[in-house]
Amino acid sequence: MKIGELAQRAGVSVRALRYYEERGLLSPERTPSGQRRYTEETVEVVRLFQRFYAAGLSSRAIAALLPCVNNGRTTAAQRDMLQFERDGLADRVDEMTHTLHRLDELITAADHHV
Incomplete structure (x- = not known):
């Protein structure tokens, strides 16, 4: 194509x-x-x-x-890099999840003040 x-x-x-x-x-x-x-x-x-x-x-x-x-197929160095990238992504997901929960809390609090 x-x-x-x-x-x-x-x-x-x-x-x-x-x-x-x-x-x-x-x-x-x-x-x-x-x-x-x-x-x-x-x-x-x-x-x-x-x-x-x-x-x-x-x-x-x-x-x-x-x-x-x-x-x-992967080499040992590639597996290390895959693990490193995976760990970094998992950390970012955790941070985003925490932020999502905090936003939910703010929305709920705002709904109770309307």
Whole structure:
């Protein structure tokens, strides 16, 4: 598929896809005229990148973890990085959950003062 179709199906901009390519996260095939061509599987890979970015992972971390995504195998260093990123995400989830509960308390208190 062409870059525009991938962007639309994955819910990202063409610019984001070019950024992923610059960072070594995507390696599309090229037609003889130089147009990028992506496989069907790339849609889910790009969506995974978006989830990783939303969770706070850097493009460097994603690039380091990409072999795990592609082949399911990890080195000891990659497992350490996965654990580190997972622990950081868990900490952020805990903080957000605490904030959510505090907001709920504020809403409940405000409802009683109306």
